[in-house]
Amino acid sequence: NAGVTQTPKFQVLKTGQSMTLQCAQDMNHEYMSWYRQDPGMGLRLIHYSVGAGITDQGEVPNGYNVSRSTTEDFPLRLLSAAPSQTSVYFCASSYDGLTNEKLFFGSGTQLSVL
Amino acid sequence: SQKIEQNSEALNIQEGKTATLTCNYTNYSPAYLQWYRQDPGRGPVFLLLIRENEKEKRKERLKVTFDTTLKQSLFHITASQPADSATYLCALDRSSASKIIFGSGTRLSIRP
Numbered sequence: 001n002a003g004v005t006q007t008p009k010f011q012v013l014k015t016g017q018s019m020t021l022q023c024a025q026d027m028n029h030e031y032m033s034w035y036r037q038d039p040g041m042g043l044r045l046i047h048y049s050v051g052a053g054i055t056d057q058g059e060v061p062n063g064y065n066v067s068r069s070t071t072e073d074f075p076l077r078l079l080s081a082a083p084s085q086t087s088v089y090f091c092a093s094s095y096d097g098l099t100n101e102k103l104f105f106g107s108g109t110q111l112s113v114l
Numbered sequence: 115s116q117k118i119e120q121n122s123e124a125l126n127i128q129e130g131k132t133a134t135l136t137c138n139y140t141n142y143s144p145a146y147l148q149w150y151r152q153d154p155g156r157g158p159v160f161l162l163l164i165r166e167n168e169k170e171k172r173k174e175r176l177k178v179t180f181d182t183t184l185k186q187s188l189f190h191i192t193a194s195q196p197a198d199s200a201t202y203l204c205a206l207d208r209s210s211a212s213k214i215i216f217g218s219g220t221r222l223s224i225r226p
Contacts, residue, residue, distance in 0.1 A: 004157075035216075042118075042203065042218035043158070058213060090157050101146065103205075103214065105157030 002026055006091050006106035013081040013113045021076040021109050023091030029104070031094045032074040033058070034066065036087040037108075043090065049074055081113045117141065118217040120204060126223045127194050135189040135220045137204035144206035147180055147187050152201045152219065161202075162189075194224045 007022045025032065033048035035058075045058030049068040063085060065077040074093075078085060088110050092103040121136035137147070146165045150158035164171045164180045164187065171178045177190040191198050201219040 033214075040123075040218055043205075043216040045213060045215065048213070059215070092157075101163055102148070102160045103150075103158070105159070107157050108155070 004091055004093055004104050004106040006089075006109050008109060009107070010110050011112070013078070013111065015081060015083060015113060017081050019078050019081065021078075021089055021091075021111075023074045023076065023106060024072050025093040025104070026072065027093065027095070027104065028071060029093035029095050030071070031096065032068065033092050033103075034064070034074070034076045035090045035092065036060065037090060038087050046076065083113045085111065086113045087111060118204065118206060118215060120217040120220045122220055123218075124221045124223065126225060129194060129196060129224050129226050131194055133191040133194045133198070133222055133224070135202050135222065137187040137189070137217055139185050139206055142206075143182065146207065147178075148205045148214075149178055149187075149189050150203045150205060150216075152203060158203055191222075196224045196226055198222065199224050
């Protein structure tokens with residue numbers, strides 16, 4: 001039982017490049033979400049999904065796209081990377097999107113945009 | 115605007131003492147509040163959840179209180195150990211349970 005798996009662990013991009021951060025969970029959780037973590041600002045919610053085929057925006061969605069074609073996977077796409085997107089990204093899941101108690105986090109992706 | 119504040123960026127405590135961390139929030143009424151631990155280079159790990167109708171919750175050396183009148187939660191670690199050194203985050207549901215938001219965290223250091 002791997003929990004929440006994120007890949008890659010580290011990534012360096014040039015401004016304007018696109019990429020996809022991968023997130024997979026093997027706990028059959030309905031709810032999945034993406035956060036970014038910046039020094040002094042805590043975790044900020046980017047996008048979330050309460051089930052396959054359903055996604056919605058969080059606090060800071062601009063510049064990011066998501067899709068949820070399966071229960072297990074929730075990739076985050078950066079369409080045209082900007083230096084402001086340099087951050088550590090965390091994927092999280094929980095059993096029930098309505099109550100959302102107890103989030104399980106992946107180990108993070110450290111992204112640098114030059 | 116809605117805000118979560120954790121009382122200090124860093125807290126240094128002597129081993130064996132009780133560490134107390136504070137989480138204050140404004141302008142909304144969460145149904146529950148959660149506390150997470152985060153070690154460097156890792157994702158947060160869930161510790162405790164307390165609901166709005168609960169005053170206190172305990173788990174081993176951890177205790178959380180929730181005062182909805184003061185809009186504050188206190189997180190206590192008794193008999194603190196160097197292994198308790200980490201960043202501790204509080205989190206609340208905002209507007210709907212699908213939107214969990216986090217404070218910026220308190221970095222706790224326990225010195226031997």
